[in-house]
Amino acid sequence: MTCNKCASSNQRGFTGELTLSFSELKNVNLAPVYSSADVLVCLDCGHVELTLPAAKLEQLKQGALEERSPSSGEAGAIKS
Numbered sequence: 001m002t003c004n005k006c007a008s009s010n011q012r013g014f015t016g017e018l019t020l021s022f023s024e025l026k027n028v029n030l031a032p033v034y035s036s037a038d039v040l041v042c043l044d045c046g047h048v049e050l051t052l053p054a055a056k057l058e059q060l061k062q063g064a065l066e067e068r069s070p071s072s073g074e075a076g077a078i079k080s
């Protein structure tokens with residue numbers, strides 16, 4: 001298997017932990033999603049590939065739905 005970015009074969013697998021936060025200010029009330037995953041790192045260019053567990057992917061989908069719901073549309077509005 002070669003790196004999808006630079007085609008190097010100098011890749012190594014690791015176990016990684018990451019926190020995925022919904023990035024827009026209006027989403028500060030959405031809890032971050034914590035996950036561990038097997039991570040493939042290219043040791044030449046730093047490109048990283050990983051696959052999230054299905055349960056964590058579902059949490060991200062639910063958060064994305066909350067982002068788009070009409071009730072959360074003005075949650076991040078800053079009033080002066």
Ligand SMILES: [Zn+2]
Nearest residue numbers: 003006042045
């Ligand atoms: Zn690479």
